Amino acid sequence: MTPDRQPLIECEHCASIYRRHQLEPGETANCARCGAILWRYSGLTLSNWLALAITALIIFGVANAYPVASMSVQGMVQQASLLDAISITWRQGHWVVAIMTGLAGFVLPLLQLTVLLWVLGPLSQGREPAGFRGAMRLLGALRPWCMIPVFLLGVLVAVVKLAGMAAVSPGIGLGAFGLLTIFLTMLGRLSPHVLWRYAETVGVVPVHIPERGPNSVLAGCHVCGQVQAIPADDDPEAEHHCVRCQAVVHYRKPDHLARTWALLLAAVVFYIPANVLPVMQVSSVLGDSAHTILGGVVELWEMGSWDIALIVFIASVAVPLTKLLALILLLLTEQWRSTTNLRPRTRLYQMVEFIGQWSMLDVFVVILLAALADFQGLMEISAGAGAAAFGVVVILTMLAAMSFDLRRSWDLEGESEIELPDVERRDQQAHDVHAPVSVTGKEAG
Known part of the structure; x- marks a missing residue:
């Protein structure tokens, strides 16, 4: 050519x-x-990618069929999988938290794998997949919201938090989620643009x-x-x-400043209750207590788990605040029509996109604690209003980053x-x- x-x-x-x-x-x-x-x-060839996607789907089934951890208190044993955690959170009446974690940890990753299999199968045989254009639009919308790696880290944090209260041991599901994270990271290279280029290569588009x-x-x-x-x-x-695909094309995103500011200001509003209200409530024979995000970090630090405390602080405190400040800086520099430091500002925007989903860590931690410490009459942990507000902050900041046109x-x-x-x-x-x-x-x- x-x-x-x-x-x-x-x-x-x-x-x-x-x-x-x-x-x-x-x-x-x-x-x-x-x-x-x-x-x-x-x-990797299309057949290689197809094999990876099939393997990832099998591992996904194993990861959700087996418990990620188990907890033993006074002879009673409680096991919990991701679906158990979502179900218990829903049963406790925290529907917003259950819906957010259920979508990010189960429904959307499963749908992402299904779409990949739908298109990779025919492409590996030199055929155009049915509904290829719609499938690629769907895949592009799904990719930012699949948070399996965040859930995996949430399991590790939850196990450390509970280790000081009772005997906690990892389950088969935890190892499966570890493998699934590796496979999904590899499959993350298959963006819609990459799949369209593969389709060009095999001559079907x-x-x-x-x-x-x-x-x-x-x-x-x-x-x-x-x-x-x-x-x-x-x-x-x-x-x-x-x-080629009939999707709407804009030379530049319409009204991107107004939309980004609106989403960002809404995130700032929710950020206040997310940090002030408790994200977790504990009821036990010793009494009731409530924990905010910073309170959880302090508790981990006092338990001697300074490394986990640092991870939670970075993911749940530093990352959301960094995203908010970074987006505000990007918006202001554009409104001031600044043309300085464009490359560093591009790196800053890429960093905001990359860290977007990791703020959901504390929300996953809470639902796992609720599932593992579900001992009626002895101990019960449930999500607080702060968890729902925090999840909304994560969603709004991610949408704000997507709305901004660098x-x-x-x-x-x-x-x-x-x-x-x-x-x-x-x-x-x-x-x-x-x-x-x-x-x-x-x-x-």
Whole structure:
């Protein structure tokens, strides 16, 4: 394939357009403008990915069929799986917490694996999967909300917390969740964009090379990654449809500042009760007590588990606060039309995206404690109002990060470099198609 007929790819962070090259083993293509990873080399075939997905689904079944831990108090033994924890939390009347953890820990990961199997099976045989376009949209929506690794860490924290009160031992489910985390991390490489590229490789979907005209700009589809020419009208938020998957395509996210501020302010409002109200309530023969997030950290520290206390403090206190402050900084610097430190700001945004789901740790810890310490008349642990508020903070901050459009900040850099009318300026930036990209290992040809 000649260089000018190679497929194009858009950097999701700065909107630079590149020609996609074949990489050698160990290579990773990075954006020359903002440094973000564009694509990686993978030696796995579609059949390999299918085998990984099938194995992950089997492990998922084992992980949820067996208890993750058991607790023994005065001859009574209580075992708990993830589904047990969700069921007990629901029975205690904490429906919001049960729904959030049930979706993030069970329903959505299962649905993610099902979608992967649905598309990998036919693709590995050289056929287009039925409903491929809809399946890819669904997969893109599911990926940020699947929190199996967070649940695994929650089990470890819960076991340490209870170890000082009674005999606690890990179960088969804990090991299975550990393996499942490894497999899901590997399968996390299969984003919708990657699967669309695999579909291009096996020839079941067309490769569209856009023709660049004087009255058009290049934009990438957020679902399939297809770079296409759209009219260069005065409104960068105008709605178009992808030429390949028919998803809605915007040159830039509409009203992203207003939407991000709204979600962020709502998260700040819920952040107050999340830290003030108890996330966990304990009833025992010795009396009743309530614990806030910071109270739980102090308790772990006093028990001598300073390492676990540090993990909980980072995940449940430092991470949410960091996300809020980082998003506020990103919003303000864009509103101030700042073009300084764009690369560090890109790294900051990537960090916010990466740590988004880990704040759910304390919520998973609470439901597991409720399931393991469910001894009627002797001890009972239940979620508090703070747990629901904390879960809402996690969801709102993740939605805020998804709503923010970092490409707008890079657009401002272009405006400061060239004095052109808005439409012509966007046209010049969008048509800046680069052949070389920086690659770890060796230069791309």
